[in-house]
Amino acid sequence: MPQGPTPRQRARADNIARIKELALGQLAESGAADLSLRAIARELNLVSSAIYRYFPSRDELITALIVDAYNDLAASLEAAGSTRAPHRVRWSAVTGAFRSWAREQPHRFALVYGSAIPGYRAPGDTIEPAARVVRAFCAPAVRGPGARLPGGAADGLAGQLDVFADAVGVERDPDAVLDLAAAFARMVGAVQLELNGHFVGTFEPADALFSRFAEREADALGL
Amino acid sequence: MPQGPTPRQRARADNIARIKELALGQLAESGAADLSLRAIARELNLVSSAIYRYFPSRDELITALIVDAYNDLAASLEAAGSTRAPHRVRWSAVTGAFRSWAREQPHRFALVYGSAIPGYRAPGDTIEPAARVVRAFCAPAVRGPGARLPGGAADGLAGQLDVFADAVGVERDPDAVLDLAAAFARMVGAVQLELNGHFVGTFEPADALFSRFAEREADALGL
DNA sequence: CGAATTGCAAGAGCGGTGCTCACTTAAGTG
DNA sequence: CACTTAAGTGAGCACCGCTCTTGCAATTCG
Numbered sequence: 026m027p028q029g030p031t032p033r034q035r036a037r038a039d040n041i042a043r044i045k046e047l048a049l050g051q052l053a054e055s056g057a058a059d060l061s062l063r064a065i066a067r068e069l070n071l072v073s074s075a076i077y078r079y080f081p082s083r084d085e086l087i088t089a090l091i092v093d094a095y096n097d098l099a100a101s102l103e104a105a106g107s108t109r110a111p112h113r114v115r116w117s118a119v120t121g122a123f124r125s126w127a128r129e130q131p132h133r134f135a136l137v138y139g140s141a142i143p144g145y146r147a148p149g150d151t152i153e154p155a156a157r158v159v160r161a162f163c164a165p166a167v168r169g170p171g172a173r174l175p176g177g178a179a180d181g182l183a184g185q186l187d188v189f190a191d192a193v194g195v196e197r198d199p200d201a202v203l204d205l206a207a208a209f210a211r212m213v214g215a216v217q218l219e220l221n222g223h224f225v226g227t228f229e230p231a232d233a234l235f236s237r238f239a240e241r242e243a244d245a246l247g248l
Numbered sequence: 249m250p251q252g253p254t255p256r257q258r259a260r261a262d263n264i265a266r267i268k269e270l271a272l273g274q275l276a277e278s279g280a281a282d283l284s285l286r287a288i289a290r291e292l293n294l295v296s297s298a299i300y301r302y303f304p305s306r307d308e309l310i311t312a313l314i315v316d317a318y319n320d321l322a323a324s325l326e327a328a329g330s331t332r333a334p335h336r337v338r339w340s341a342v343t344g345a346f347r348s349w350a351r352e353q354p355h356r357f358a359l360v361y362g363s364a365i366p367g368y369r370a371p372g373d374t375i376e377p378a379a380r381v382v383r384a385f386c387a388p389a390v391r392g393p394g395a396r397l398p399g400g401a402a403d404g405l406a407g408q409l410d411v412f413a414d415a416v417g418v419e420r421d422p423d424a425v426l427d428l429a430a431a432f433a434r435m436v437g438a439v440q441l442e443l444n445g446h447f448v449g450t451f452e453p454a455d456a457l458f459s460r461f462a463e464r465e466a467d468a469l470g471l
Numbered sequence: 472c473g474a475a476t477t478g479c480a481a482g483a484g485c486g487g488t489g490c491t492c493a494c495t496t497a498a499g500t501g
Numbered sequence: 502c503a504c505t506t507a508a509g510t511g512a513g514c515a516c517c518g519c520t521c522t523t524g525c526a527a528t529t530c531g
Contacts, residue, residue: 033478033528056363058281063517072481074519083518138440140279140362155446182456189450206451207434207461214437215430217361223378227412228429233405238430256499256507263508286488297490298509306489 041079043069045093048086052132057087087136088150094133095154101126102161113248115165120212120239123162127216134220138213156192162212163193163205166246171198201246208242264302266292268316271309275355280310310359311373317356318377324349325384336471338388343435343462346385350439357443361436379415385435386416386428389469394421424469431465 047065062083063073080086105122106115127134137155173187173196186202189195195202215238218224219231228234270288285306286296303309328345329338350357360378396410396419409425412418418425438461441447442454451457 031528037478061517062519073517074482074521075480077519078479135363138444140358140440140444152449182460185451185457192450203457203460203464206457207438207464210438210441210461211430211434212437213440214435215433217363217436217440218433221361221363226375227415228408234408234426234429237405237426238433241426241430254499260507284488285490295510296488297492297511300490301508 037079040069044076044079044086045089048090049133052090052136053130056132057136060087062086090133091136091151092154094130094137095151095158097133098123098126098137099154099157099161102158103164106161106164111248112165112169113243116243116246116248117236117239119162119165120208120235120242123212124216124219124235127220131220134216138217159209160193162209163195166197166201166205166248167193167195169197169201170247171201172196173198197246204242204245208246211238211242260302263292267299267302267309268312271313272356275313275359276353279355280359283310285309313356314359314374315377317353317360318374318381320356321346321349321360322377322380322384325381326387329384329387334471335388335392336466339466339469339471340459340462342385342388343431343458343465346435347439347442347458350443354443357439361440382432383416385432386418389420389424389428389471390416390418392420392424393470394424395419396421427465427468431469434461434465 044065047068048060051060051064060083062076062080066073066076080089101122102119105118108115108118110118173190183199186199186206189206190197190202193205195205197205215231215235219228224231224234267288270291271283274283274287283306285299285303289296289299303312324345325342328341331338331341333341396413406422409422409429412429413420413425416428418428420428438454438458442451447454447457
């Protein structure tokens with residue numbers, strides 16, 4: 026027996042995909058809090074309760090969208106950073122890709138890095154995809170001058186930086202690791218500010234600001 | 249005539265305050281998207297429709313809460329930064345106050361710097377309070393080595409930095425202004441990440457990380 | 472092949488939401 | 502005291518997430 030997916034499984038997967046697709050469309054129009062299972066069912070010519078055959082609750086649907094968004098963003102960063110170009114160029118590409126992805130899909134960015142949806146608690150399934158994003162973000166700076174001393178298990182911030190470096194797969198000295206963490210936080214914050222309109226009247230368009238940020242970070246990281 | 253507020257105006261103001269208070273309580277428990285006017289009315293022994301005498305819509309209530317939150321945060325930063333201590337100490341105090349405020353009232357932080365509430369568009373009333381926060385944040389670094397050259401009206405990023413410096417009331421060279429913008433974005437991003445649990449497993453607690461960030465920024469700003 | 476099992480969809484229903492509207496009641500004003 | 506105006510009422514509309522029972526169809530098994 027070929028043991029492939031049965032027709033039933035195929036149909037089910039198709040429906041799940043269709044639901045996610047419609048949910049994404051709704052997300053783009055109204056945001057996560059307005060995501061309505063009933064509306065999805067309506068667009069799908071289904072009775073409202075039928076949706077619950079595929080997603081046991083609204084939160085489960087949202088979780089699936091979050092995981093997808095993390096993976097999509099991570100893939101985008103990985104694609105931007107996997108060239109043979111010099112590290113500095115790759116850094117610029119990855120940071121640019123982050124912002125571009127967020128600007129193209131602001132609703133999905135809000136889903137993953139915006140405020141937690143009220144009453145919604147991210148389950149464990151999301152932490153791996155989230156880490157993948159950070160890994161991809163740091164990839165261009167993964168190795169450089171001042172590799173990590175094999176000290177290990179230091180207390181306090183030094184120890185935390187070691188843990189972070191390990192999780193991200195970076196071999197750098199603590200100062201560089203700190204720079205990476207700062208760069209990621211800066212990125213998330215700046216994108217958040219841009220998307221929420223906090224730059225209107227000052228940094229609009231913000232292209233120059235973002236590329237200058239990236240240059241400085243590249244300098245600090247010795248890329 | 250003393251021309252003070254009439255009893256009616258007093259009662260009205262009291263009711264508005266009470267509504268906002270209950271809304272804040274609800275916010276702390278469930279987040280902005282779960283904010284229910286009917287629940288507020290219930291807690292207030294009012295019939296649901298009576299709320300609309302005070303706030304024409306749910307969005308208007310939320311806007312009021314946002315303005316209050318901005319002003320509260322700004323006041324907190326201003327208090328932390330208005331000491332006679334050296335600039336560097338004040339910088340540390342202000343950045344610390346920002347994080348503290350956000351950690352104490354995560355729901356309010358989410359309201360102002362989190363993702364836009366779906367379907368909700370911030371009206372103009374919010375931009376002044378928002379600017380006040382940025383001003384207070386930058387206050388400790390308002391003046392320092394390398395004051396701004398009276399060039400003015402440069403194109404591109406330099407011009408934007410000038411606009412930003414003017415709006416914030418900073419007299420610094422473009423590099424320092426850029427540092428300030430980066431520090432603010434870093435702050436918002438890092439707090440966002442911390443509040444949303446992205447630091448679990450790495451930077452938890454994040455106190456050391458945040459103070460190290462602040463130190464580096466103080467260095468860069470020459471404080 | 473027929474029967475049993477499994478998965479899907481239907482539809483009614485519960486308790487909740489924001490918001491509107493015609494209405495009564497109460498308070499302040501000439 | 503008569504009048505205006507603001508506050509509160511309650512029914513109602515259209516929507517929401519979610520549950521539950523019921524009928525039907527496809528698949529799997531004896």
